Amino acid sequence: MKHKLWATIKKETLILIRDKVGLSILFIMPMVLILVMTLIQDSAFRTLNEKGVPIVLVDNDKDTLGISILDGLKKAAMCDLRDSIDGKPATTESAKKAVAEGKFLIGIIIPEGATKAIRKNVSGLISETLPIDSLVINPATANDSINITLFIDPVTKKSFITTVTSNLHEFISTVKTKIMFQTFSEQIAQIIPDTSSAPKNTYAKSQIINYKEVYSSDIVGEIMPNAVQHNVPAWTIFAMFFIVIPLTGSVMKEKKEGSVFRLHTMPTSYLMLINGKVIVYVIVCILQFILMLSVGLFILPLFGLPMLQLGNSILGIFIVGLATSLAATGYGVMVGTIAASEQQGAILGSLSILLLSALGGIWVPTYIMPEIMRNISTLSPLNWALEGFYKLFFRGSDAIGVLIDSSKLFLFFIGTMAIASIINRVKRKV
Numbered sequence: 001m002k003h004k005l006w007a008t009i010k011k012e013t014l015i016l017i018r019d020k021v022g023l024s025i026l027f028i029m030p031m032v033l034i035l036v037m038t039l040i041q042d043s044a045f046r047t048l049n050e051k052g053v054p055i056v057l058v059d060n061d062k063d064t065l066g067i068s069i070l071d072g073l074k075k076a077a078m079c080d081l082r083d084s085i086d087g088k089p090a091t092t093e094s095a096k097k098a099v100a101e102g103k104f105l106i107g108i109i110i111p112e113g114a115t116k117a118i119r120k121n122v123s124g125l126i127s128e129t130l131p132i133d134s135l136v137i138n139p140a141t142a143n144d145s146i147n148i149t150l151f152i153d154p155v156t157k158k159s160f161i162t163t164v165t166s167n168l169h170e171f172i173s174t175v176k177t178k179i180m181f182q183t184f185s186e187q188i189a190q191i192i193p194d195t196s197s198a199p200k201n202t203y204a205k206s207q208i209i210n211y212k213e214v215y216s217s218d219i220v221g222e223i224m225p226n227a228v229q230h231n232v233p234a235w236t237i238f239a240m241f242f243i244v245i246p247l248t249g250s251v252m253k254e255k256k257e258g259s260v261f262r263l264h265t266m267p268t269s270y271l272m273l274i275n276g277k278v279i280v281y282v283i284v285c286i287l288q289f290i291l292m293l294s295v296g297l298f299i300l301p302l303f304g305l306p307m308l309q310l311g312n313s314i315l316g317i318f319i320v321g322l323a324t325s326l327a328a329t330g331y332g333v334m335v336g337t338i339a340a341s342e343q344q345g346a347i348l349g350s351l352s353i354l355l356l357s358a359l360g361g362i363w364v365p366t367y368i369m370p371e372i373m374r375n376i377s378t379l380s381p382l383n384w385a386l387e388g389f390y391k392l393f394f395r396g397s398d399a400i401g402v403l404i405d406s407s408k409l410f411l412f413f414i415g416t417m418a419i420a421s422i423i424n425r426v427k428r429k430v
Contacts, residue, residue: 006276008274008275008276008277009276009279009280010276012250012276012277012279012280012281013280027287027288027291029239030235030236030238030239030242030288030291030292031291031292031295031299033235033238033239034231034232034235034236034292034295034296034300035295035299035300035303038227038228038231038232038300038305039303039305053079053080053105053106053156053160053163053164053367054080054082054103054104054105054106054367054371054374055073055079055080055081055082055104055105055106055107055108055164056081056082056083056085056090056095056098056099056103056104056106056107056108057069057070057073057081057082057083057090057107057108057110058083058090058091058092058095058107058108058109058110059083059110060092060109060110060111060112060114061110061111061112061113061114061115062112063114063115063116064115064175064178064179065110065114065115065118065146065172065175066110066114066115068171068172068174068175069108069110069168069171069172070083072167072170072171073108073167073171076167079164079167080371082104085098085103090107092109092149095107095109095151096151099151099152099153100151100153100395102153102155102387102390102391102395104153105152105153105155105156105160105367106150106151106152106153106156106160106161106164107149107150107151107152108148108149108150108151108164108168109148109149109150109151110148111146111147111148111149114146114148115175115179117146118146118175118176118179119179148168148172150164150165153394153395154394154395154396155365155367155390155394155395156367226305226306227305228296228300228305228306228307228308229306229308229309229393229394230365232292232293232295232296232300232308233385233386233389233390233393234361234362234363234386235292235362236288236289236292236293237324237357237360237362237382237385237386237389238353238357238362238382239288239292240285240288240289240324240325240328241324241327241328241331241353241356241357241381241382242350242353243281243284243285243288243328243329243332244328244331244332244335244336244349244350244352244353245346245349245350246281247277247281247329247332247333247335247336248332248335248336248339248342248345248346248348248349249336249342249345249346250277250336251277251333251336251337251339251345252336252339252341252342252345253342274333274417274420277333278326278329278330278333278417281329281332282322282325282326282329285324285325285328285329286321286322286325289321289324289325293308293310293317296308297310309393310392310393311392311393311394311396311397312392312396312397312398313392313397313398313399313401315398315399316388316391316392316397316398316399316401316402317389317392319399319402319403319406320385320388320389320392320402320405320406320409323385323388323405323406323407323409323410323413324385324388324409326409326410326413327381327384327385327409327410327412327413327416329413330412330413330414330415330416330417330420331381331412331416332349333416333417333420334416334417334419334420334423335348335349335352336349336420337419337420337423337424337427338420338423356380356381356382357380357382359373359376359377359379359380359382359383360377360380360381360382360383360384360385360386361377361380361382361383361386362382362386366383381408381409381412384405384408384409384412385405385409387405388402388405388406388409391405
């Protein structure tokens with residue numbers, strides 16, 4: 001058994017090494033692709049259309065301020081606002097967890113008693129504006145402030161955060177002004193019957209709304225979203241899956257030359273025969289992976305771009321990289337088994353990878369896609385790999401944190417290999 005496996009590994013290695021042009025393309029093309037795409041998208045990444053940003057709102061105020069913010073953000077074109085998670089009303093804890101898991105880019109927490117705090121602050125301002133003995137105000141309430149907490153996914157661009165806080169400031173200013181004028185009018189009507197005596201406009205200078213930004217990662221400040229952090233893992237995954245082209249060509253060549261029929265006469269299963277091919281191409285994918293990370297670490301900074309930051313878990317990176325290599329190789333074997341000719345395999349493999357990469361967020365980050373496309377993107381194995389790298393590079397996850405995404409890729413590998421075996425058995429009977 002070991003001799004058979006070693007023989008197939010040796011055969012595939014020799015075939016691959018002899019194709020020097022194809023081998024160079026496997027390694028040079030992804031390097032050039034990462035460099036070009038990162039340089040092109042560096043400025044565009046900062047000015048991407050900011051529409052449909054998934055945001056979760058927790059309204060603990062249940063009063064004028066909370067209602068105003070809820071209504072205002074629902075009408076804002078740049079927001080995809082939710083106040084529930086998985087069909088349940090959002091809470092501070094569930095919102096923070098959902099943002100940390102990448103379900104939302106921003107979580108907004110309106111504290112309990114926010115509107116009451118504004119009213120108390122207004123009373124203090126009235127006391128300063130209209131210093132009348134009959135108006136008794138507790139000085140302790142005059143400085144009450146509101147802390148609106150923003151839970152932020154580290155993947156979120158800074159411009160998204162600025163846009164959201166600007167909208168919040170606008171909504172809150174409207175509510176604050178409305179409450180202030182209403183309170184001023186009521187107090188003036190009671191204390192100063194002569195309405196020609198107007199109060200001083202000192203409330204406009206009062207800042208009682210404070211924002212507290214909390215990133216859902218322990219590594220924020222060290223790792224920030226940019227074109228390098230997205231493009232290096234994204235196009236590395238794309239290059240690894242694009243190994244379907246030479247892998248399909250290898251399978252087709254064996255069919256064309258008749259060697260596959262001689263292999264079938266050997267007393268061993270199709271999966272055993274194909275395992276040598278899988279091992280060789282998995283090693284090629286891992287070498288691609290290491291080379292692409294090296295580009296992000298050493299070459300891109302030479303062009304004035306930020307250096308790739310790897311996060312906290314080298315083990316997690318290895319697990320996701322290995323799982324992606326297996327998934328890409330398994331997919332290539334399946335396509336090569338299904339295809340009836342080399343041309344058919346090349347077209348089917350390349351077009352399917354282009355489609356899966358577009359859906360998976362390789363070309364455009366999923367968080368700026370419409371909701372229906374974000375849901376569809378979760379079906380792409382390239383998205384599973386990209387999400388794994390996002391968790392490691394942006395959200396401070398460790399190896400345990402990427403087990404679900406890696407498990408999906410491993411299961412995808414097992415599924416594609418099983419399909420390839422079944423199709424091969426059917427073709428042999430025909």
